[in-house]
Amino acid sequence: MGSLLSYSGISAKIRAMQSKLITEEQIQEILQLPNTSQAIAYLKRTPEYADIWASVNETETHRGQIEKLLKSSIFINFSKIYQFANSEQRKFLELYSKRYEIRVLKEIMTNIFDHRNTDPIDISPYREFFRKHSKLDIDQLITCTTMSELINAMKGNEFYYPLSRIQNHDSALLFDYGMALDLYYFTQIWRVRKKLFSGDDLRQITTAYGEKFDMLNLQFIFRSKRYFHMAPADIYALLIPMNYKLKKDEISSIVEANTYDEARAFFRKTYYGKKYEHLAAHNLEEFYNYMLRQTLEKEARRNPYSVALLYSYMYHKEHEVNRLTIAIECVRYGVSPDEAIQYVRNN
Template identity: 80%
Template sequence: MGKLLSYSGISTKIRAMQSKLITEDQIQEMLQFTSTSHAAAWLKRTPEYSKTWASLDENSLHRGQIEKLLKASIFNNFSKIYQFASSEQRKFLDLYSRRYEIRVLKELMTNLFDHRDTDPVDLSPYREFFRRHSNLDLDALTACKTMDEFINALKGNEFYSPLSQIQNHDTALLFDYGMALDLYYFSLIWKVRRKLFSGKDLEQITKAYGEKFDMLNLQFIFRSKRYFSMAPADIYALLIPMNYKLKKEEIRAIVEAATYEESQQLFRRTYYGKKYEHLSAHNLEEFYNYMLRSTLEKEARRDPYSVAMLYSYMYHKEHEVNRLTIAIECIRYGVAPDEAMQYIRNN
């Protein structure tokens, strides 16, 4: 009864927000438009965007501005949920919000590696969110001109340590810095989950993130072997250091397989290869999105008064924004609706 009461208010709020998310049928309707301004006008009439976009002139919005507005809606909705959340639920949301901080850090690092000046306006979708939910100093970070300055500006923040370790390597690439942040975040989730959750919440978080990490590791292993012919030692260094349904000996066998074809055969013997007979190394990325979405939907339906409900909503909101962004881009370049839907469904 205690759990039901603690989740009842936020569950009602999220159900109301969920009902406003853009459906696939609605996206197909939007793809019939031939200009981004018409698409923006259509979005302004939907329940999800009508209130926050009411004062905007769709005729003056270009594609980049629309994408920023869509991105901002993720953070606005996160803040709405946070206001309704209990102290226990906020522990999960605080953990989840690290992904947004890492997203911004990656964008800023990309500009530094490209030797571009970072335009503060580009960070407008994040500013209000960061003011409420982050200790990162965006102004100090955007003022940096080099990676050394950038990393030094993070001293005292949790992200300083993983980035400073990469900084010591003269050949470090943008990929290395991004991977260091991802590995830190994933390791943090796996490490603290037992401290933050118990009972059904712990079971759901372990399942959702465990399958996610397994699939991400499989994707990286197969991409590394198929496209880059990476040595096993280099592959191991970039894997998420945890296991769920994939056994350590299975990962070792796949990584050290002599050929890509041999690694595919070894994959068939794993938990995922046996459970999903149609799954192969070639369609892992597409299947990863499907499996994560299905797992979250199933867990949220089975127990709507749980942390799975929070995770499921945020995932679907981000998924909506990704699909709408692709749709806007397809409209801009005149991609036929049927072809555009193929790109959107693969996301």
């Protein structure tokens, strides 16, 4: 009864917001349109975007503006839920919001790696969010033109350590810096989950993240062995300290394998290697996204008055923005609707 009372108000709020999310049928209708102006006009007529896009001129909006408008809707909706949440629910939302800090850091790093130093990113979609929910000085960070500058500017911040560890490897790629941030973030979630949640909420958070964390650890291990030739001790130091379906001895076997091929052979003997025959080192990332989405949908249906509802909605809102971005790009470049919907579904 306590869970029902605690979540009854916010559950009704989120169900109302869920009803406005763009469906696949609507995306298919967008893919039939002849140009992006009509795609924007279509979205302006939907309940999700009608109000916040009311002043948008579809004939004058370019690609970058569309992406910013879509992204800003995520932060607007997060703020709506946060304002409606009680103190316990806000603890989860504050933890969840770190993923948005990481998203912006990844954009800054992409800018640096692409050598677009004279064209800093536009943080207008994020500014209000960072003002309310972040300790990062985003205005300072977007002026950085090298990874060294960016990392030095983050001294004293929790993200400094994982980024500085990757910086020690000359062959580090943008992907690896991004993964270091992801691994750090998920480590924090796993470590504090028992302090923030109990009962069904704790079980659902553990289920929702467990397999994804296994996938992230596997992906990091394989990249570390294949590209960095990192020592086992260095690999262990950066792994999420958890075990879900992967056993400790299985992780040890893969980490301490003498060669990449030997590590792959050990992987085939794990729960994931046996259950998902098509799964290999190169497609772990897209697979863990798929698993997380499936888990969240199941948990939110089974326990509509729980933290799974909050997580599920925000995940699906972000998923909607990704799919719409792909759909509008397909319209822009004249990709056939049949081909375009496959790109959308693969996301």
